[in-house]
Amino acid sequence: MRLNIKSSILFALLVSASAINFSASVPDEGMFPLSELHKAGLKKAGLKISEKDIYNPGQIGLVDALVRVSGCSGSFVSPNGLIITNHHCAFSAVQLASSPLHNYLQNGFVANSYEQEIEARGLTIRITDSYEDVSKDILDAIAKTDDPIERIAIINKKKAQLVKEAESKDPSIKAEVSEMFIGKTYVLFKYKTIEDVRLVYIPRQDIGEFGGETDNWVWPRHTGDFSFLRAYVSPDGKPAKYSKDNVPYQPKKHLKVNPNGVEENDFVFILGYPGKTFRHRPAQYIEYQQKFLLPYTSELNDFQNQRMLEAGKNDKATELALATRIKRNANVMKNYRGKLKGLRNIDLIADKQKEDKALANFIQSNTALKAKYGTLMSDIDKHYQLVFTDAERELWFNNLYTGIRTYQIANLINKLKIETAKKGTLAQKNEYFNKNIALVKKELDAVYESYNVDADQKIAAHMFAQAYNLKDKNVIQTIANKNFKSADAAGSYIAQNIANSKLNTKEKLYNEVLNNAATLLAYDDEILKSQQQFAHEHAPFNQELTRREGVLNKLMGDYVAVKEIYQDKSFIPDANSTLRLTFGNIKGYSPADAVYMKPFTTVKGIIEKGNSGDIDFRYPQAIEQAWLDKNFGAYTLKGTNDVPVDMLYNMDTTGGNSGSPVMNAYGELIGVNFDRAYDATINDFAWNESYSRSIGVDIRYVLWIADKIDNAQFIIKEMGI
Structure with a gap:
């Protein structure tokens, strides 16, 4: 859906009479609001396309390919509503579709045609349509009260009123008022909601969850944490509940997949819906x-x-x-x-x-x-x-x-x-x-x-x-x-x-x-x-x-207002499940003395972990056979005779960024974000370049699994590779 800015530009948030400005060194802490991308230093950091190719009010950009998949992020990767996100983001829907007889959770699921796709119960797709700053409406409403209970009641009432007014003007959208800075700034977001979501391709559990809880929040990782869904709408293009008569949704924009991936130190960026951070607290x-x-x-x-x-x-x-x-x-x-x-x-x-x-x-x-x-x-x-x-x-x-x-x-x-x-x-x-x-x-x-x-x-x-x-x-x-x-x-x-x-x-x-x-x-x-x-x-x-x-x-x-005066700078708002951008580089780190974590893992590591005998490290025999046969196709990592599995980067992510597309300098999809390193779980409270590392599944591994292991070549074809 096209993004429009109405009245005031989003996040030109007011403190007294002065607009907040966001700026960043490269790379820096920050999940940037879209309207401030021109201040983020993206070109200096390595972006090869125009910032307007990402986001340009009234025009189609990369942001139009972004979706919110229930509590996760995702992106369109074909003109027919195909979405890539994480395996764990579709987990509950796969579980609900499974039974002891048809255990899609354990065995995976591949639909080779639209007719074979099954309902992803409980999942919805939200697409950001437009947004506007409504801080003045809410702050004016509470200006005359000092009673704390009344303050919250008035805020909630005003938020509900703004939502009702927005939805009455356009019944096709769902509105939501998000608090950007607690007690200070508020933005009205308008979303298109797609209720008919279907499972298309889910890798089996010993790929999508390889490493289990043993490896969760840990690097090095070898997890194929990806899945493919499809969004459906009624024949007239409007959102509708699940029906056999519905047709695949045609997005305004879908991401181009680059099967060549990236290398160490390459510039990368993420668009997504990060959950909540709490960095501006005492x-x-x-x-x-x-x-x-x-x-x-x-x-x-x-x-x-x-x-x-x-x-x-x-x-x-x-x-x-x-x-x-x-x-x-x-x-x-x-x-x-x-x-x-x-x-x-x-x-x-x-x-x-x-x-x-x-x-x-x-x-x-x-x-x-x-x-x-x-x-x-x-x-x-x-x-x-x-x-x-x-x-x-x-x-x-x-x-x-x-x-x-x-x-x-x-x-x-x-x-x-x-x-x-x-x-x-x-x-x-x-x-x-x-x-x-x-x-x-x-x-x-x-x-x-x-x-x-x-x-x-x-x-x-x-x-x-x-x-x-x-x-x-x-x-x-x-x-x-x-x-x-x-x-x-x-x-x-x-x-x-x-x-x-x-x-x-x-x-x-x-x-x-x-x-x-x-x-x-x-x-x-x-x-x-x-x-x-x-x-x-x-x-x-x-x-x-x-x-x-x-x-x-x-x-x-x-607290935030006086802190801005003291530090003589403004702050990027804490994450709150609204659309943001973060950027950085493919980069390893040193979590402890004399230890360096490289930024890529390979299929060889899957075999090595499997040799431990730990139940969390079971994997399909087909992976080992393909590895022994060196059946890697065009999906190898430069400098190795192996397929890359997961990758590490210094971008600023948190919960809700699961499923976010990882893109290269040209805005092409090269991976899917799914986790952080253990030391980076503290990102919610503080971010630091030395230890804050996030983890994504390399698109080359996604393609290799689809092509050589699961016989899901239709996915590769649909994505135009």
């Missing part, structure tokens, strides 16, 4: 991450995965059902542990504390700044000291429904039950029930797809035992009120009640409870009761958290 925010969020979440995810792996050990259907949950948990767990390692290694808290102290001194030394921001740094500290007092309680509640899926089910049932009970006569109750039951069942179906009662009992017992041991302001009162004698008793209580509940089996719930309004209202058990108790306890706490969010919103807006 020392206390980093302290919260290091002391509370990162260790708690990684340990809980580890425990959950162990229980789910046990549940699927001897049951292929259960293993498949839990596969996506396990993969997501494992990815977050290793990422968070990498962040913890990085935070400790570079002592980022101490560095931030020095920066904040210098900033505080600067404020106090300037009369005008002191009058406006005199209490800013102490107010920030006061806010976080309060956050620290009940951080464990907040984290426990945040994971209640995602951790204990029976409670997620109970929450849905109780909401339906409460609303049904409000109706007057039985006939009115049944009318409400019948009107809403299909939607509730749709939500329940999504939960039950990855639900296992044995795993849920053990996870619940673990979380209840955790809660039993919380003290002071972290006490979970609902659990304390039950007067358990020990943590084990708390765990046994919840495990037994899950076993006794009709919520633990979809069929039992649907057939015995959700028949009609009367059967719903007649059913009660300890899970439903305790879920309501948790909800009542959390309501005032959630109100307090909203108040704190309002306080932080104002504080962070001021």
